[in-house]
Amino acid sequence: MTDHKNFYVIIEAKRGWILPGEEQLNRYSLRESITKAEVKHKAIISMSECSNGYASINLRPTIANGIPIKHLSWRKIYDLANKSKEQSNNAQKRLLEELLIYLGGVMTMQTKDSNWVYVVSLGSGNPEGCSISWIDIVNKCGRYFHPVGGKGWPKEPPNYIAFRYDGKLQSIHHIEDYVVSKNMHDEIKEMPDEEWDNHFVYKLGPAIKPPKEVKTGNIYPSGRVWAMIDTLFTSETISDARDISKERKELKKQH
Template structure:
């Protein structure tokens, strides 16, 4: 079979052609729900606790209402149950205002069981801690569903599905694997940060120790120059030179660093942090000095420039020149 590339990237699933924005994710899920009754049955049963007649269900994508706006996905049999899904890209959750609007919309439904389901990469523990509420002011319950759980439902549903549905669910699972990481697989950009020899506040080990002992690194989830989305690669500099480059194998979002790094204090911070799981170290084959970068400065550079230039600042400048 021929290989399909789109925008220079190999495509393994028809869902990838739609993209990875929130609307693309919900359209993909809507199609999988509609075409794969076992998957639809599993999702409805998880959210509402009942086994539906899939032939009686309508799946609506991006449905508009003048008073309550546009919903991502609505799934209903118009009698027994009515679910509104609100999807977010990455580790995000909808706010109180949005959830309240959707609860008002569901209040007008004639279905016996009414449910809002939030959908994102957030784990159940994270959603349980940071959703505005689990029951809307008008009594409509709210339940979270992570992409990882959707992935597992789609995977498990293949056993009872026909050949065509198995194939579609396999492609949907391929797509969800991309969605769950949200990293640009084709990017060779590296985020270079300075590691201090000091210990984080209340911690028993240094920043360098955290990277070397746990193969992890944490930082704010956006704001003040930090990336809003996890990069593909991260590099660390200390003692005046580049020490290592790591592929980011995965990440979580938390406000308590003790969950991942036992030496950190068991306390909840005000803002979210990314906790990156680091792949094996790529160590430069020569000494790459820091160059003209502020003491705690963070820069972007292409992977090959970090391995060939004499300084990190030179790699940064060459990267900027290439990007125009």
């Protein structure tokens, strides 16, 4: 909370893709400290990982008891802080570096230098209410989506994702970008226009094809596994790649 002769701002900061609810925002707007503040500008600011576009649709209300409600994403604050370093003195740069380190810890970010690949199975059918198949969503639309966390799904976007069907590894893709959305139709027009829970929607890079046939191996039909990218190029099966990657990880822990 910041008090200045020209501004009075209440900040509600949250981790992850979460927005404050209407009841909470209304409670803030009725606080005596803000209603009686004799300043020119008043606002309630939501801060979280939600993009400004996502917040513009899902943050309600936009005005509570005459007080405007705005949103700033952690990404936006991170970018502003990073850009500000160019015109800052040494003391300011140190403070900005500390802020950037903190923000890096609260943001959901891809681990850019990770060589781990998230391998998922694609069914031959269509998602419910969708006019194209799971395979076409990947191969023709260059997209893939899944829930944010829960039931074994990642809570943070991976650097690489791979797809298997017809009993073998088909392709590996770098995840070029991602959004979190409750309506898949906003990102993939063939999907039904309806609201779900939060989902990651990935924009896939060009397909990297394995140099030889890599069969599925000992993985149950809908199983999802992690493997290091080089093991997927050199192993006979995806399950072998998974096991080799696990062994490497354990050896690294021991050293």
